[in-house]
Each structure stands twice: as structure tokens, then as C-alpha cells.
Amino acid sequence: MKQITVDSNPTEEQLKKLGVNHWPTWQKEVSVFPWSFITTEYAYILEGECVMTPEDGSPAVTFKAGDFVIFPNGFKGTWEVKKPFKKRFKHANGNVVKCLLSRVKILINRVKAVFG
Numbered sequence: 286m287k288q289i290t291v292d293s294n295p296t297e298e299q300l301k302k303l304g305v306n307h308w309p310t311w312q313k314e315v316s317v318f319p320w321s322f323i324t325t326e327y328a329y330i331l332e333g334e335c336v337m338t339p340e341d342g343s344p345a346v347t348f349k350a351g352d353f354v355i356f357p358n359g360f361k362g363t364w365e366v367k368k369p370f371k372k373r374f375k376h377a378n379g380n381v382v383k384c385l386l387s388r389v390k391i392l393i394n395r396v397k398a399v400f401g
Contacts, residue, residue: 313369
């Protein structure tokens with residue numbers, strides 16, 4: 286199984302180039318739940334801390350506020366939200382509907398940023 290990638294030190298320039306400020310947000314209270322990614326998800330963690338344990342038994346991955354995380358398409362595992370969690374996210378390379386909805390939300394956020 287492909288592994289999660291965590292960049293604990295993304296630069297403001299990298300985040301700006303990716304347009305992270307326009308990505309939609311998702312938040313979750315402290316909890317544990319299984320998840321299967323049907324797209325590649327790019328995420329910038331705004332608040333909290335999580336541990337993701339892969340279904341295939343490979344080592345768990347921890348990520349927290351300030352990290353840039355890539356969840357590969359097809360990854361299956363269990364989220365353990367250790368502290369109330371909030372992220373910005375973008376979907377690509379996978380389920381067409383989910384990717385399209387992500388792009389529409391990003392476009393709406395860009396328009397709101399310009400026109401208020």
C-alpha cells in the first residue's frame with residue numbers, strides 16, 4: 286500500500302503556490318474511525334493532532350497543526366483524532382465526482398476572496 290507523506294515544514298511560498306487558503310475545510314472532534322481514500326488528498330493541518338494507522342499493518346503516521354500531508358488514493362486505515370482537528374484539503378487523481386466537487390468548492394472560495 287502507498288504510504289502517507291508528511292511535510293512538517295512547508296514554506297508560506299509553497300502553500301501560497303498551491304492555493305491552500307482557498308481549499309475547503311473539514312473538522313472533526315476527538316474520535317476514532319476507519320477511512321478509505323478514493324482520491325489522492327492534499328491537506329494542510331490547521332489545528333489538532335491525528336494518528337493514522339494503516340490497515341496493512343505498516344507503522345502509524347502522526348500529523349499535527351502546521352503539517353502538509355498527502356494521503357494516497359487507495360490508502361485504507363483508521364483515523365485517531367487526538368485533539369480537535371481542522372484541515373484544508375484538495376482532492377485529485379481519483380473519484381471523478383469527489384475531485385470535481387473539490388474543484389468547485391475551491392473556485393467558490395476564490396470568487397468569495399475576490400468579491401467578498
